[in-house]
Amino acid sequence: MDESAHTVHVAVVDGSGRQVAACGDGGLVTFPRSSSKPVQALPLALAAPELPADELAVACASHAGTPEHLAVVERLLARSGSTVNDLRCGTHPPFDPDAAAALIRRGERPTSLHHNCSGKHAGMLLACALNGWPRDGYTDPGHPLQRRIRALHAELGQAELQQVVVGTDGCSVPAFALPLHAAARTFAALAQPSGEYAGALERIFRAMTAHPFLVAGPGRLDTTLMPLVPGLVAKMGAEAFYGLGLRSTPHGPLGVAFKIMDGGERARPHVALAVLEALGIPVTPEMRALAPAPLHNWAGREVGTVRVELQLREV
Amino acid sequence: MDESAHTVHVAVVDGSGRQVAACGDGGLVTFPRSSSKPVQALPLALAAPELPADELAVACASHAGTPEHLAVVERLLARSGSTVNDLRCGTHPPFDPDAAAALIRRGERPTSLHHNCSGKHAGMLLACALNGWPRDGYTDPGHPLQRRIRALHAELGQAELQQVVVGTDGCSVPAFALPLHAAARTFAALAQPSGEYAGALERIFRAMTAHPFLVAGPGRLDTTLMPLVPGLVAKMGAEAFYGLGLRSTPHGPLGVAFKIMDGGERARPHVALAVLEALGIPVTPEMRALAPAPLHNWAGREVGTVRVELQLREV
Numbered sequence: 056m057d058e059s060a061h062t063v064h065v066a067v068v069d070g071s072g073r074q075v076a077a078c079g080d081g082g083l084v085t086f087p088r089s090s091s092k093p094v095q096a097l098p099l100a101l102a103a104p105e106l107p108a109d110e111l112a113v114a115c116a117s118h119a120g121t122p123e124h125l126a127v128v129e130r131l132l133a134r135s136g137s138t139v140n141d142l143r144c145g146t147h148p149p150f151d152p153d154a155a156a157a158l159i160r161r162g163e164r165p166t167s168l169h170h171n172c173s174g175k176h177a178g179m180l181l182a183c184a185l186n187g188w189p190r191d192g193y194t195d196p197g198h199p200l201q202r203r204i205r206a207l208h209a210e211l212g213q214a215e216l217q218q219v220v221v222g223t224d225g226c227s228v229p230a231f232a233l234p235l236h237a238a239a240r241t242f243a244a245l246a247q248p249s250g251e252y253a254g255a256l257e258r259i260f261r262a263m264t265a266h267p268f269l270v271a272g273p274g275r276l277d278t279t280l281m282p283l284v285p286g287l288v289a290k291m292g293a294e295a296f297y298g299l300g301l302r303s304t305p306h307g308p309l310g311v312a313f314k315i316m317d318g319g320e321r322a323r324p325h326v327a328l329a330v331l332e333a334l335g336i337p338v339t340p341e342m343r344a345l346a347p348a349p350l351h352n353w354a355g356r357e358v359g360t361v362r363v364e365l366q367l368r369e370v
Numbered sequence: 371m372d373e374s375a376h377t378v379h380v381a382v383v384d385g386s387g388r389q390v391a392a393c394g395d396g397g398l399v400t401f402p403r404s405s406s407k408p409v410q411a412l413p414l415a416l417a418a419p420e421l422p423a424d425e426l427a428v429a430c431a432s433h434a435g436t437p438e439h440l441a442v443v444e445r446l447l448a449r450s451g452s453t454v455n456d457l458r459c460g461t462h463p464p465f466d467p468d469a470a471a472a473l474i475r476r477g478e479r480p481t482s483l484h485h486n487c488s489g490k491h492a493g494m495l496l497a498c499a500l501n502g503w504p505r506d507g508y509t510d511p512g513h514p515l516q517r518r519i520r521a522l523h524a525e526l527g528q529a530e531l532q533q534v535v536v537g538t539d540g541c542s543v544p545a546f547a548l549p550l551h552a553a554a555r556t557f558a559a560l561a562q563p564s565g566e567y568a569g570a571l572e573r574i575f576r577a578m579t580a581h582p583f584l585v586a587g588p589g590r591l592d593t594t595l596m597p598l599v600p601g602l603v604a605k606m607g608a609e610a611f612y613g614l615g616l617r618s619t620p621h622g623p624l625g626v627a628f629k630i631m632d633g634g635e636r637a638r639p640h641v642a643l644a645v646l647e648a649l650g651i652p653v654t655p656e657m658r659a660l661a662p663a664p665l666h667n668w669a670g671r672e673v674g675t676v677r678v679e680l681q682l683r684e685v
Contacts, residue, residue: 316374
């Protein structure tokens with residue numbers, strides 16, 4: 056008996072940006088949320104070609120707020136002469152339960168450094184400094200940095216600027232909505248960098264894949280999945296969005312974006328593995344373990360399972 | 371722009387059990403999960419007519435594991451000469467963040483007492499003792515207590531026994547699936563008790579409505595909603611199920627059950643208020659505050675809203 060169900064829409068594009076497969080509506084206009092972070096980090100990568108890879112990785116991260124993450128964010132912040140007080144992301148407890156418990160044990164409150172987007176914000180502050188843009192108002196849609204990021208979404212997504220809808224993200228910077236296939240193109244651009252941004256896109260790809268821990272954190276999907284699939288760059292977004300760039304598949308380099316319509320994050324690893332398998336990527340037992348199908352209750356008893364019905368059709 | 375969407379099915383029955391309204395599929399067969407707890411507590415209420423109301427309330431609870439909850443569960447456990455070691459519900463940290471943080475600060479691990487179902491299990495152990503049923507195996511589908519509870523689901527739901535599907539719940543007792551309108555009838559039975567169980571059903575109604583804190587916990591929907599709606603008994607279930615018994619509406623006593631198909635718990639308060647409003651219950655500002663429609667991010671900025679489109683049709 057089925058108890059609950061999630062609906063997913065998927066778009067797959069090739070290295071040239073042509074949509075080659077879809078499930079549901081590949082043209083669904085929706086917000087990649089944090090799956091936009093590689094694009095949001097592109098002005099930084101362009102302005103700071105010598106930036107250490109770990110700092111570029113944390114600028115692309117939805118990090119878990121462990122001490123390792125915070126140390127890299129602080130190093131990145133210092134490069135623009137900024138401090139935690141310049142961050143406009145807000146504050147939440149670390150995603151990592153151990154890091155959150157450690158704060159509680161020490162009687163400390165989380166700061167903006169613990170916010171999963173603090174690396175992105177630190178990177179934005181440095182991009183402003185290096186481009187001579189004002190630090191004030193760096194989260195405003197009209198700020199030169201945010202206008203640049205919107206234009207990059209359109210350019211890499213092969214979309215019209217007007218198609219890139221402006222919302223507000225959980226960390227107060229603009230969130231940009233675009234068709235799923237356009238979001239997939241931004242990941243294809245990481246999988247097969249070309250054109251004027253090729254060098255910066257390559258550095259972002261290498262930073263994220265060399266530092267998967269910094270991109271997310273202990274037990275989180277980006278961190279655990281990337282090392283298991285050669286040539287994969289992956290970035291989760293809120294409300295169950297996922298972007299994947301695949302350098303090496305039987306079909307050549309591919310970009311993938313999917314959205315689980317109800318925002319059900321728990322479905323993401325299951326859908327991700329089904330998509331990878333459909334694209335000819337071998338799914339190993341280590342990968343399968345990231346999306347456990349038999350479900351166990353608090354007493355350790357098996358109580359159900361998860362079934363994925365993915366119909367990826369060529370388009 | 372819509373970012374995410376949830377789908378809901380609703381069934382409404384009158385005091386006689388006749389289905390009077392629905393949204394989507396009122397006959398959807400699904401698991402009420404913890405919304406079954408009032409039915410699961412009926413053998414206890416029948417066997418222990420003098421049980422204090424707070425203990426009966428915690429037997430119907432998905433509690434938050436605060437010290438107040440634990441004290442009542444321990445009192446109920448002791449009545450059958452049982453201890454925490456007899457509980458078969460498993461262990462998870464308290465749902466209440468303050469209670470969970472207090473455990474961490476004291477360097478303690480949660481026990482089965484903290485499990486949200488520990489009151490139900492303590493009540494089951496007492497029901498076994500009072501009926502002369504073995505304590506061993508009280509969670510097995512073939513145990514006399516569980517067979518009795520399955521039969522009560524059929525009887526109160528006006529369904530055939532074969533329609534009541536047996537699964538395993540998160541706390542290892544059987545979870546019983548039945549059509550939504552049948553689950554709604556179990557709540558109509560609380561709203562308008564009649565027949566041979568009238569006295570016990572009335573005691574359950576009074577216990578839950580007199581002790582809404584014990585039924586859930588700080589800030590949780592059952593706890594906050596029941597005191598705001600005269601004559602309402604409400605019980606949440608996992609995977610976004612909700613059961614409501616309404617003693618006083620313009621249409622007389624009603625029973626309601628709804629299921630959000632993807633298990634998205636966050637939609638529950640929004641749907642609950644929309645259903646109450648559709649049934650002629652005035653929705654006050656205090657009630658509206660339980661389902662905040664403008665959404666704010668971690669920095670306190672408004673970033674979106676929630677819209678409910680409920681089409682409750684007469685059937």
